[in-house]
Amino acid sequence: KAGVTQTPRYLIKTRGQQVTLSCSPISGHRSVSWYQQTPGQGLQFLFEYFSETQRNKGNFPGRFSGRQFSNSRSEMNVSTLELGDSALYLCASSLGVGMGNTEAFFGQGTRLTVV
């Protein structure tokens, strides 16, 4: 069974630009979560989508947004990029239904560098 696929793997953008990252979850998984990983802050939860609805959101500014499509694929968008947005962005997929079903499978991540 194919794992979680994130594209692209690496991105370099300029301050002020916007970027879209993509995540294809494991077949049958309806929950997709996004995390930002930086050396200083560790892993921080961005948001989670389940059946095309945002079910939970972390403490990030409105420049960070996401969406999920009917096939469960998800995208996240960051507008007006800042240097501090440089990070590894990880996508996780899970069944997402009921407690104890949050076992998540992670993609390889997208390394975003803002210059």
Add this chain to the structure above:
Amino acid sequence: AQSVTQLDSHVSVSEGTPVLLRCNYSSSYSPSLFWYVQHPNKGLQLLLKYTSAATLVKGINGFEAEFKKSETSFHLTKPSAHMSDAAEYFCVSEGYNQGGKLIFGQGTELSVKP
């Protein structure tokens, strides 16, 4: 609020010696708990999970963890470290009634000396 605390930011062991990575969780209930491993420039791989069945959980690559409710701990152990175990390890809790949200500890970097 729920939280996960990894008590050591860095642990160094010699190859062939035991590994102990410590984790405490804070929750008013017994959540599902996980240990993930991350090798450099890679995503996270699930090592093992606790979901209120047996308190001693066995995972991949010889790792195991014991859930102790009285101590709110979920420490990760391995009897004999291998060079390939060098990586960052994350103790993770599911968020209570928070959908698929996971709560991560700050991570423990494990170094293995030859």
